[in-house]
Amino acid sequence: MASVTLDQVTKVYPNGHVGVRDLDMEIADGEFLVLVGPSGCGKSTALRMVAGLEEITDGVMRIGDTVVNDLPPKDRDIAMVFQNYALYPHMTVAQNIGFALKLAGRPKAEITERVNDAARTLELEQWLDRKPGQLSGGQRQRVAMGRAIVRNPAVFLMDEPLSNLDAKLRVQMRAEIARLQRELAVTTIYVTHDQIEAMTMGDRVAVLRDGMLQQVDEPERLYAHPRNLFVAAFIGSPSMNLVEGRLELDGDAPSVLLGDQRLGLPASVLAERPALKDHAGQDLVVGMRPEHLTDPDPGNGAEHLTARVELREALGSELLLHLRTNISPAVTEATKVVAADVDEEAVAELHRQASAGEAMIVARFDPRSNARVGDTVEVAVDTERLHFFDPESGDAIWS
């Protein structure tokens, strides 16, 4: 058991590309930290530096109290689970799991016992004599886990361990890994591209972009209080709707103007975000989570936006409406990076919406709603839960 400390850790590749820049992080003993971010953000590089598979260009890395910058992987007391499991194809499951112990020169009886223990924990007992090629994806994944837990390491490192599994199995293994980690209470660093994994598994989640740490926080806080546009756009599925708006503070009735539609703001919005006053009369980026855009509710004096339904996704428990508005979408570096992480078409679509001034937004309606494609609907906006960002810096506006 040990903590992991990254102090100004930097990775510069020989070709000058900066993989990770001045990464500061403190992962407590027994904590489950998830590293998340778009492709190429440096999350895997950071993990591989902890593992010792990647040299550290600058900064100090500690596991427990030991500076490990120059220690080879085997002396760091870590175990790693790889994306494609990296099992030894010519060895049986038992040999795979016991390989590290065998190399460490442990007595045979002890190896057998520990391998059996690990196999029992992971329900692999009946497969111990099989080769990896004869196992299903989920079983291989478990063998990879077994190889990690059998060593009883101070730190688990996991590099997108579930990305090769199909959706159902992924949900199951997600819960299993989380349970195992709590049982064993081993410090864990978990890299993923999947933010549902990030939100559900981590004690804390660190969001990276271009090798730089954007925010590290508990999942709920990250979701409710993203520190900047990038975190706001990246965390959440469907993602936050980000549009251009103008804050107006006329007298005692503050409001935000989105296109030609005005949303009145309750006093609490300004009270919670004192810094917002400084942005009066200025353009800013307004963020709305889909779940805060709901069925019209005229009785309770809720604020509403008008939009036309373009796509209707009935998921059973909820109804996602993709709506075309007459509001301009926010196009910043951050939103472009997040769109680029989906695909090039997403970036092109963002630009199309921007030039037309017609942002698509997603609202979460009651599944019984009778809104149909082509309808123009009123959408109730939970104005207390709006997010405001400075369009220049991309920072969230709080205090």
Place this chain on the structure above:
Amino acid sequence: MTASTAPVPVARPVKATTSVGLGTRLHARLSAIPTVVLWALVLLWTLPTLGMLVSSFRSEEAVKSTGWWTAVTNPEFTLDSYRSVFASGTASDPNLWQSFLNSLAIAVPATIIPIAIAAFAAYAFAWMDFKGRSWLFIGVVALLAVPLQMSLIPLLQLYTGGAHLSLGDTSFVLFPNLDLAGTPAAVWLTHIGFGLPLAIFLLHNYMASLPKDIFEAARIDGADHFTIFWRLVLPLSVPALAAFAIFQFLWVWNDYLVALTFVGGAPDNAPMTIRLATLSGGRGQDWHILTAAAFVSTALPLIVFFSLQRFFVRGLLAGSVKG
């Protein structure tokens, strides 16, 4: 040897609506062509071998008067040719068993030693970082271009007299005189030297295609380079090792030129190929027994090939297709 398959001609379905059925049938017909061509080639190339096999069981008289195909209508077989091939020879003309053993004494070390050396070298070229790695590798592979025939005489001189460098009055020994001429060692040493570049090249390409993650997992598990090589790379490279072993063994077993150069003057140490040549050259009147001798000489390569052939194709394709 395998004939390369011509790209399968694909008939494009002609204007969908009416003739989908026709297009499919045409496609089926056309795609059968390569198979037919291949069978024709197999037949064409197997026929002489078959003729040789049949001839080896026919009597001297029959071989010299009629074609082997007459055996189909008038089957009459004898083991006479095989008996005369194995008949005990004299000191200057040892029997075929001796040559068979000589061939083994050359082919076995000439197969095993280059594999052992090349496996280490290939691992280092593929997975160890050191300065000048790629240049050194290019240098080794470039040696494939050195023609064997060009170096026969210099090598013979080296084996019989060593190599000396004279600077003014002093002479340095670069290579001692080992007096290897006429010994099997001269032959297999040469084969090792000329087999190594191809061995290193083939094995390197195979080893480099092994997934990187496995090596990283092993490093985390505490393995050093030697452990990774011994416990992971070698067992995983069996197909490539076997493929090269077949190549090298067949090449050395069938080699005539190198053997003639280095042990041509020492019949006691001569391998099968030399022996076969003397059978026909020295006793031209007995050419009918050549067929039997050739089959004795082919027996071992056939066994080697069929016992390793399942690795053969896999090893050659290694790296090109992810498996």
